[in-house]
Amino acid sequence: MENNNNIPIDDLTEEFVVNIGPQHPSTHGVLRLQATLDGETIKDLLPVLGYIHRGIEKMTESLGYKQSIYLTSRMDYLSAHINNQACSLAIEKGMQIEVPERAKAIRIIMAELQRLTSHELWWGSCAMDLGAVTPFFLAFRDRERILDIFEGNTGNRLTMNYITPGGVMFDVLPNFASSIKELLVKVKEHLKEYEELITGNVIFQHRLKGVGILPRELAISMGCTGPVARASGISCDVRKYHPYDGYDKLDFKEIVIDGCDSWARYKVRMEEMKQSIHIIEQLIHNIPEGEFRAKVKGVIKLPVGEYYQRVETARGELGVYIVSDGGNKPYRMKFRAASFSNLGALKPITVGAKIGDLMASMATIDLVIPDIDR
Amino acid sequence: MKSLFQYLKEVFLGFYSLWTGLKLTLYYFTHPRKEIITEQYPENRTTTINIPERFAGEVILPHDENNKHKCTACTLCEMACPNGSIKIISVQEESEDGKKKRVLDKWIYNLGMCTFCGQCIDACPQDAIIMKNSFELSVYNRNDLVKTLNKPGSKLKEKE
Amino acid sequence: MIGFSDITKWIHDSLSSALSPGWVLASEFVLAGIAVILIVVVLVVVMIYMERKVAGFMQLRLGPHRVGPWGTMQVFADVFKLLLKESFAPNSVDKFLFNLAPILVLAVSFMALAPISWAPGLQLWDMNIGILYITAVSSIGVIGILMAGWSSNNKYSLLGAMRSGAQIVSYELSAGLSIVAVIAMCGSLSVHDIIMSQADGWWIFKGHLPILFAFIVYVIAGTAEVNRAPFDLAEAESELTAGYHTEYSGMQFGMFYLTEYINMVVIAMIGSTVFLGGWMPFHIYGFDAFNGVMDYIPSFVWFFGKIFMIIFFMMWFRWTFPRLRIDQLLKLEWKYLLPLSIVNVVIVAFITVMKWHF
Known part of the structure; x- marks a missing residue:
């Protein structure tokens, strides 16, 4: 032990590797993070993917176009409607069919309700990752009501398969508008409670402010989209820049905050919830009458070519790229998933921080693991 | 002196923000019956449980009172199914006037592979199959999940 | 009203009349230990039940309510499970x-x-x-x-x-x-x-x-x-x-x-x-x-x-x-x-x- 005096103190400490996941309460799925720790400080982070890879892209090549849509609900299961919409839009582009106005309005309402449920769940699980359990149940209260509307109108709660090429599967129920109106009153009321319970809380603010700083340049180079990029001051809302299904006729704001930290990401999502409510309120009073679905053949065949459609899911930009060889099955279907790109930002923003900060960063990036692996 | 004031203000505001949160949880603690979101499932199964009409449960092939169904064994549902959970077995049957006709023999439905996406219902041109809003579908034996939907001796319903 | 000091005095007197002073002390130690453990365990059982109910009501739930009347037996069931x-x-x-x-x-x-x-x-x-x-x-x-x-x-x-x-x-x-x-x-x-x-x-x-x-x-x-x-x-x-x-x-x-x-x-x-x-x-x-x-x-x-x-x-x-x-x-x-x-x-x-x- 005598020659220990010559060794610098740094060499006496030892780094060790902790596997956070694949079974861990705050990865919300089977993501494995190999964290190299020095005490509480993270020195290196290596995300290990593939635990829930189901080969959805490959599976679509052996299924028809219509059948592939049901698989997309299983990618980002918290924005199943929006995934279905993206896939349907890409197929409609190839078939060159015009979607009826009523179907477009229903699609947007469903997509925004879906965004609302996703952000509600994120709010609850974000607070739970930071140690507060009660918000999770408060968030589920509204989420449950929205899911009940989904269940009543589409038949399923989580993987709806409601939006199909040409429109939507069935018409909405007669009480659709009134039930949503009732719901939105409650949601708005409860958003205030969320602010009271968590947003204003001094512990919560200290956990998020200045934690997980993602600079604008890094966000661009990592390909971040959605609320994560918008919190770094990048204006990237697909609904604004490449409007689809009539988003261009609606009045809503794109929330861009130049805070770059976890707190900014939190604020962006909280504001987006209000914008989603605003969008639904514009549409709910005047859903156009008419057909809910254009005539589509039983077996869809796309002309030879490439089709790309991007939409804004709750997590960011989802791109659907279809290569068709003219047959009734896609030659290749590729999904550009938002969570996969956003995960790339996790390492640079957490190295040097504490384990608690890793949970805060991961919570505010809002990863959905099946979306990463597909 | 100013920094000391700032320090105390920070402490006070911190405590105040904690108090607003405590007030909310205390409100819900003292009003326990106001908004209970959980459902008492096995108990409420015959009373308050609300399963919507459209809920996508198991697929059934409805028969009318004369034991007749509407399936023409066209196998469109079989083709529409993404999981291969439907298998239609048909036989060639000769009617009295000598015409050959395809008739449904067995409509086999594997509930264990079904994802309740509703594509078969959407594909059916005769509206022969529907989704029942039943949801308690578990069985003890895996073979019980494979069901033959057409009843023995059932016939195709003639068009009116 | 009988005070607690009367009870303890009565226990001490009745033990002293039957045993030698050393054994009195030893048996009093044992009695006191059992009493404290019993009181504390009862307190803990009440607290665990209370915690679950408090958490339940604050989280818009009902808390335990199936095992026994109002779920009071839930804690015993859990302890029994842990023991097994x-x-x-x-x-x-x-x-x-x-x-x-x-x-x-x-x-x-x-x-x-x-x-x-x-x-x-x-x-x-x-x-x-x-x-x-x-x-x-x-x-x-x-x-x-x-x-x-x-x-x-x-x-x-x-x-x-x-x-x-x-x-x-x-x-x-x-x-x-x-x-x-x-x-x-x-x-x-x-x-x-x-x-x-x-x-x-x-x-x-x-x-x-x-x-x-x-x-x-x-x-x-x-x-x-x-x-x-x-x-x-x-x-x-x-x-x-x-x-x-x-x-x-x-x-x-x-x-x-x-x-x-x-x-x-x-x-x-x-x-x-x-x-x-x-x-x-x-x-x-x-x-x-x-x-x-x-x-x-x-x-x-x-x-x-x-x-x-x-x-x-x-x-x-x-x-x-x-x-x-x-x-x-x-x-x-x-x-x-x-x-x-x-x-x-x-x-x-x-x-x-x-x-x-x-």
């Missing part, structure tokens, strides 16, 4: 320390109950340094936690144990200083003397603002000492899965669980003894008629009422607040609570010297 489960030790753990740790933490938390005065005449050991003894003994518990974390040979456990060590060592200071504030005013470390000095009003009312401040600091530091949310960094289920008791199962886990609740009882008992008068009814100096009415409420009702009030506060915090980060936790202690407590003790000393307190 295997206490599994993984291969590469340090077997001796691994098995010793839960027993040590449990024993220490029982030791801290010795000088507590439950009711007039019902006190195991009225030592003259009672409060000092409790604060000293309750900090031994951290050794058991460190032992559990180290011997588990699990990185999560180790991190949890290290966090717990840093946390308890820090928060002992401000918890101690806030008790010192009261001790300075009443001038005794004996639990009995502290309670008797509050016959004309509890210290939280007699001691002006400094004691009220000390009480708030005590509740915060006490919550931190028992490793409960928002200071549950040692367990931190969203970061370290289960912290220092990740590898424990069966009744060994049950012991850690039990210890958490007993520590809560101990913290609540010290808090109610020092600041809220222990079993002393609510008295206002000079209002003799009012004080007489208050005396009709039995003393143990007062004591347990106060304990459960402090415990409710702790549960309320747990189900409302998010968790702190480790550096914020230490910052809160060393930059906010400790300096303010030291200033507070100086003010209290000044008030005591000037005899401004009642």
Whole structure:
């Protein structure tokens, strides 16, 4: 032990590797993070993917176009409607069919309700990752009501398969508008409670402010989209820049905050919830009458070519790229998933921080693991 | 002196923000019956449980009172199914006037592979199959999940 | 009404008539030990049920309500399940320390109950340094936690144990200083003397603002000492899965669980003894008629009422607040609570010297 005096103190400490996941309460799925720790400080982070890879892209090549849509609900299961919409839009582009106005309005309402449920769940699980359990149940209260509307109108709660090429599967129920109106009153009321319970809380603010700083340049180079990029001051809302299904006729704001930290990401999502409510309120009073679905053949065949459609899911930009060889099955279907790109930002923003900060960063990036692996 | 004031203000505001949160949880603690979101499932199964009409449960092939169904064994549902959970077995049957006709023999439905996406219902041109809003579908034996939907001796319903 | 001192005297007399003095002492030790364990276990059962109901109502749920009437038998069912489960030790753990740790933490938390005065005449050991003894003994518990974390040979456990060590060592200071504030005013470390000095009003009312401040600091530091949310960094289920008791199962886990609740009882008992008068009814100096009415409420009702009030506060915090980060936790202690407590003790000393307190 005598020659220990010559060794610098740094060499006496030892780094060790902790596997956070694949079974861990705050990865919300089977993501494995190999964290190299020095005490509480993270020195290196290596995300290990593939635990829930189901080969959805490959599976679509052996299924028809219509059948592939049901698989997309299983990618980002918290924005199943929006995934279905993206896939349907890409197929409609190839078939060159015009979607009826009523179907477009229903699609947007469903997509925004879906965004609302996703952000509600994120709010609850974000607070739970930071140690507060009660918000999770408060968030589920509204989420449950929205899911009940989904269940009543589409038949399923989580993987709806409601939006199909040409429109939507069935018409909405007669009480659709009134039930949503009732719901939105409650949601708005409860958003205030969320602010009271968590947003204003001094512990919560200290956990998020200045934690997980993602600079604008890094966000661009990592390909971040959605609320994560918008919190770094990048204006990237697909609904604004490449409007689809009539988003261009609606009045809503794109929330861009130049805070770059976890707190900014939190604020962006909280504001987006209000914008989603605003969008639904514009549409709910005047859903156009008419057909809910254009005539589509039983077996869809796309002309030879490439089709790309991007939409804004709750997590960011989802791109659907279809290569068709003219047959009734896609030659290749590729999904550009938002969570996969956003995960790339996790390492640079957490190295040097504490384990608690890793949970805060991961919570505010809002990863959905099946979306990463597909 | 100013920094000391700032320090105390920070402490006070911190405590105040904690108090607003405590007030909310205390409100819900003292009003326990106001908004209970959980459902008492096995108990409420015959009373308050609300399963919507459209809920996508198991697929059934409805028969009318004369034991007749509407399936023409066209196998469109079989083709529409993404999981291969439907298998239609048909036989060639000769009617009295000598015409050959395809008739449904067995409509086999594997509930264990079904994802309740509703594509078969959407594909059916005769509206022969529907989704029942039943949801308690578990069985003890895996073979019980494979069901033959057409009843023995059932016939195709003639068009009116 | 029969006082508790009459009962204890009767037990002592009847034992002395049958046994020699040495055996009397030994059998009294055993009786007292069984009594304390029984009372504490009943308290813990009530607390676990209470925690579940409090959490349930705060989270828009019903809490346990299936096993027994209103779910009261749920706790017994859970304990029974833990008793039936295997206490599994993984291969590469340090077997001796691994098995010793839960027993040590449990024993220490029982030791801290010795000088507590439950009711007039019902006190195991009225030592003259009672409060000092409790604060000293309750900090031994951290050794058991460190032992559990180290011997588990699990990185999560180790991190949890290290966090717990840093946390308890820090928060002992401000918890101690806030008790010192009261001790300075009443001038005794004996639990009995502290309670008797509050016959004309509890210290939280007699001691002006400094004691009220000390009480708030005590509740915060006490919550931190028992490793409960928002200071549950040692367990931190969203970061370290289960912290220092990740590898424990069966009744060994049950012991850690039990210890958490007993520590809560101990913290609540010290808090109610020092600041809220222990079993002393609510008295206002000079209002003799009012004080007489208050005396009709039995003393143990007062004591347990106060304990459960402090415990409710702790549960309320747990189900409302998010968790702190480790550096914020230490910052809160060393930059906010400790300096303010030291200033507070100086003010209290000044008030005591000037005899401004009642």
